[in-house]
Amino acid sequence: MEPSQETASLVKRLAGPSIGKAGLAKDQADINRIIADASKGSKFYENEKKKDQELTKKIEQMLKLRDELTSGADMQKVEASVDQLLHKLESQRDLSQTIVHFDLDSFFASVEVLNNPELGGKPFAVGHTVVSTASYEARKYGVRSGMASFIAKKLCPELIMVSHGMSEYSDMSHKVMAICKRYDPQMCPAGCDEGYLNITAYCAEHDMSPDACVEHLRSAVYSETKLTVSAGIAPNTMLAKICSDKNKPNGQFHLPFESEAIVAFMGDLSIRRVQGIGRVSERLLDSIGIKTCGDIFTYRATLSLMDKQFGLMHLLRTHLGIASNSVQPPQREERKSIGAERTFPPLGDKQKILEKLHEVCVELESDMEETQWTGRTITLKYKLDTFEVFTRAKSSTRWISKKEDLFAIGQELLLPELPLTIRLIGLRVTKLKDLYGPDPSIGIKRFFDTANGSSSPNKKRKLSASDQEISCETTSNIEDLPGPTDDESSNPVPNGLEATKPTSTRSRKPESKPRPPSVERERHICPVCEKKVAIENDAFNTHLDSCLSREAIREAQAESSASAESRTSPKQGDIWERWTKMTPGSRNSRK
DNA sequence: GCGGATCAC
DNA sequence: TATGGTGATCCGC
Structure with a gap:
């Protein structure tokens, strides 16, 4: 057998992001070999190789830095100070909440089997060019989500490819979510x-x-949908998520609610299993000796010296199994961007590329209209046939949502870059403003559409701080309340410095966790919906606007039982939209 | 504010 | 023959 040219890291990288997340098959090495061979020579492969080599170089530099930092430090002393931090974190552990993470087993594939029992027991995958979900039979061959279909076929020649039935998935998902909500309306x-x-x-x-x-819950989901679901029970979201994988499929796992048991559980857990640690962070941490969450403790002094690179506090919390235990439905006003992008066979012709840009604009306009958002900053994204990705952005003084405006700015950003051979074009709008209202003709649009427009004569006529105060203080409720009740979003890992000093020692219901000063945000309680809202960056304006509109809906409906629904529907829409649009051309049903 | 990178799903 | 789309965050500048 000829020795392969690939480094171990490249072979692993080519196997895809989902490998290493789940338990790996015993013959994973063979599988990785097949994948690497099938990929070899392609532009995709060359790009992955380039990225892998860049990462290797970055790691070398990082190790050099580590050596400099550690050689000049009193490691014992550093360890002692980290141990103090650990002690403080431990003293803040909150085991009072019971958090569940639920996860449908191979969701798309399971729905397909329900609709076509013939597929039962067979190796098949949902997707077109890329595998979205593989049946458990297909997984035995190494077929994974995110894998190119032609590679999946190589791993499993009998593999059946099934196209998405998005509307069916949508129905089933809504059913399942509704069932789960019975156990916590704040799901x-x-x-x-x-x-x-x-x-x-x-x-x-x-x-x-x-x-x-x-x-x-699981039996309700099964009896009402015939879908199996796995679940994890733990004192916080991070642990619950990890636990839901423990007895998959169709099982549940309950972590003991005891500090010692939790730390032991984390001890031999692969660092890759924790949310926010992806393939790159895994390699970076591996390079300094950290493979498991237990290793975080072993190398705590190094991590402390390299806080900037690794984010000490987050890793310490991870080692201890401490994380947020607050569960809140997403809020509409939290949205930061809306975009659309499309992949196509590589194009070099300027006119053809502009056509693709236009298609993206049409789609984005439609999405922004449906969801009632507008925004000021447009970011163009393009991917070359080499798979290299670039972005170009431009902020406008006007609110952009029409396809003509999107296209004009998109062109302005794209044309100077040409000539290029491009395989993907995307546009994203940020600096959003919420236009949501019960009726566009009487909604926020009418009052504020031209408010910030540079073309508008009454410039800067936006709801100002003093305007807010009027509407809020008359309802007598705007006051800094006992601090945020949830903070610590379940969001990606901050890979940076975190405060070592609590800003508050007040304890509160779900979790008493100090917020780093750098992240401290002012929040006020909305007089309408009574939720806390960030006050800066127009967020409060936006929130209040939409909230008042929703209030208007409720009053119009004069139906108290429907009030909760009408309040939450826009949020659900956001989440829904996020995955409904996962695959191109599959919004409706399959062909 | 911009651009690159990383991550989740 | 051939490797997705949406959205978020962080860092460095």
Whole structure:
């Protein structure tokens, strides 16, 4: 056998991001070999190789830095100071909430089997050029989500490819989410096939153990949809998510709610399993000796010296198994961007490329109209036939949402870059403004559409701070309340410095966790919906606008039972839209 | 504010 | 023959 040219890291990289997340098959080395061979020579392969080599170089530099930092430091002393931090973190551990993460088993594939029982027991995959979901039979061959279909075929020649049935997935997902909401009305969906619940109240009210509650949930989902779901039960979202994988498929896992057991559980857990640590961070950490969450403790002094590179606090919390235990549905006003992008066979002709840009503009306009957003900053994204990705952005003084405007700015950004051979074009709009209202003719649009427009004569006529105060203070409620009740978003890992000093020692219900000063944001309670809202950057304006509009809807409906629904529907829409649009041309049903 | 990178799903 | 789309965040400048 000829020795392969690839480094171990490249072979692993080519196997895709989902490998290493799940348990790896015993013959994973053979599988990786097949994947690398099938990829070899392609532009995709060359780009992956380039990225892999750049990362290797970055690691070399990082190790040099580590040696400099550690050689000049009193490691014992550093360790002692980290141990103090650990002690402080441990003292803040909150085991009072019961958090559940649920996850439908191979969701798309399971729905396909329901609709076409012939597929049962066969190796098949949902997707077109790329595998979205593989059936468990296909996974035995090494077929994984995100894998190019032609590679999946090489791994499993009998593989059946099935195209997406998005509307069916949509229906099923809605059903499942509705069932889960019975156990916590504040359920937070995390995509179409998973989500988080806080079942503390439900268990208390129904005098039920967490295990029984989750059994009940899973059996309800199965009896009402014939879909199986796995779940994890733990004191916070990070642990619950990890636990839901433990007895997959169709199982549940309950982590003991005890500090020692939790730290032991984390001890031999691969660092890759924790949210926010992807393939790159895995390699970076591996290079300094960290493979498991237990290794974080071993190398705590090094991590402390390299806080900037690794984010010490987050890793310490991870080692201890401490994370947010707050579960909240996403808020509409939290949205930061809306965009569209499309891949196509590589094009070099300027006119053809502009046609693609136009198509993207048409789609984006339609999405922005449907979801009632407008924005000021346009970012063009393009991918060359070499798979290299670039972005170019431009901020406008006007609110952009029409395809003509999108296209004009898109062209302005793209034309100076040409000539190029391009395989993907995308546009994204940021600096958003919410236009959501019950009726566009009487909605926010009418009052504020021209408010910030440079073309508008009454310039800067936007709802100012003093305007806010009027509407808010008359309802007498705007005051800094006892601090944020949830913070610590379940968002990606901050890979940077975190405060070592609590800003507050006040304890509160879901979790008492100090917020780093650098992240401290002012929040006020909205007089309408009584939720806390960031006050800066127009966010409060935006929120209040939409909230008042929703209030108007509710009053018009004069139907108290519908009020909760009407308040939450826009948020759900956002999440929904996020995954509904996962695949191009599959919004409706398959062909 | 911009551009590159990383990550989740 | 052939490797997705949406959205978020962070860092360095």
